[in-house]
Amino acid sequence: MRIAFMGTPDFAVPTLEALAAAGHDIAAVYTQPPRRAGRGKTLQPSPVHRRADALGLEVRHPLTLRDAGEQAAFAALGLDVAVAAAYGLLLPVPILEAPRLGCMNVHGSLLPRWRGAAPVQRSILAGDAETGVIIMQMEKGLDTGPMLLEGRTPIDGKTAGDLFAELADLGAGLMVRVLADPSAYPPRPQPEDGVTYAAKIEKAEARLDFSHDAAQVERQVRAFNPAPGAFFEHGGERIQILSATIEEGSGAPATVLDDSLAIACGMGSIRPDIVKRAGRGAMATAELLRGFSIPAGTVLS
Template identity: 80%
Template sequence: MRIAFMGTPDFAVATLDALVEAGHDIAAVYTQPPRRAGRGKALQPTPVHLRAEALGLDVRHPLTLRGADEQAAFAALALDVAVVAAYGLILPVPVLEAPRRGCLNVHGSLLPRWRGAAPVQRAILAGDDETGVGIMQMEKGLDTGPVRLEGRVRVDHKTAGALTGELAALGAKLMVRVLAHPDDFAAIPQPTDGITYAAKIEKAEARIDFAQDAAQVERHIRAFNPAPGAFFEHGGERIQILAASIETADGRPGEVTDDMLCIACGSGTIRPLLVKRAGRGAMPTPDLLRGFAIPKGTILA
């Protein structure tokens, strides 16, 4: 098929690679514009931008698709279908309707649960046992379109990073299956019950609330790994916890209950296993404590 691919983060790269490997004609790749990042604040192309350039594909990064000129340029591609994966821009109706078979989206949840921007993190935070990825026929509403095919995975004790990678690989395979035989996969309307929304992750959410029970705190840590990183503050520094186990001990919420950084929660305790100081790499907790004492009895926030 003649396809426009529309995606931005690492999650989308697997689908782009799968489309190329399957032999589809990628007429253009749309992605978010480069953003300033890093210490030097240099412009950084998106992961999809970098991969598309490496593949020798035409890359476009408009700020919006609402303008008549951009919509005309998109329509001029004469597409069979547009494939969308975490693009990050709203597709206006003229864009949705331009391809002969419309626009198909790789969405990282079992719709209608977790419509919206951060389905993987919200599934972990909510303690869902299972999540998945669906191939959705896009329409005007936010993730409201009918689903053509979906796959399921266990959440288990995965981080957001690990779960995102698993869903990305599965979504790529499902998209290739649907495109190979599109008429074999009927568009099934989403149920009208069980709708939840996965709001965009705000950096302020990453601060750990030790008043929550230990199971919630541990999920919080996994949901924000690798970004933005669940953290507490001590000694004027922000310390991220990247992995932790759940234990039982008595103490006030936020109290360090031993000399190896076991931290009391609203109920139960957590023991950080992997941590990170600002500007440094991840390290086991004993390595942190050798150069950054957090004694028993300290109250963390």
């Protein structure tokens, strides 16, 4: 098939690679424009942009697809289908209708639960038992289109980073299956019940709230690993917790209970296993405490 691929972060790269490996004619790759990043604030292309360059594919990064000229250029590609995966721009109707088979999306949740920007993190925060990927037909509404194929996976104790990697590979395989024979996957309307919305993650949410019970705090740790990184502050420094264990100890919330950094929550406690100081790599909690004292009785902020 003649395809336009539309994606931006690492999550989208496996789908791009799978489509290329399956022999599809990828007419153009659409991605977000390069952003300034790093200490030097130099312009950095997106992960999809870098991979598309390596594959020798044409890359386009318009600021908007609402411009009539951009829409005409898209239509001129003569596409069978457009495939989107975490692209980051809403597709206006002229874009949705230009390809012969319309536009399909790799969405990282079990729709209609967690429509929107951050389905993986929200599923962890909510304590969902499982999540998955839906291949859906795109329409004007926010993730409201009919479903074509789904895959599921248990969340267990996985971090957002774990799930992003797993769902990216799962979604890539599902998309290849759908495009191999679209007629085998007739569209199914999403159920009207069970709709939830996954709002974009705000950096302020990553500050750990120890007034919650330990299970919720531990979910916060996993949901924000690798980014933006769940954290507390002590001695004027921000300490990220990358993994933690739930324990039964109790005390006033945010109080350090022992010299191994067990931290009281609203119910129960957590013990950080892997932590990270600003500007340093991840380390075991014992290593942190050898050079950064956080004694029992300390109240964290």
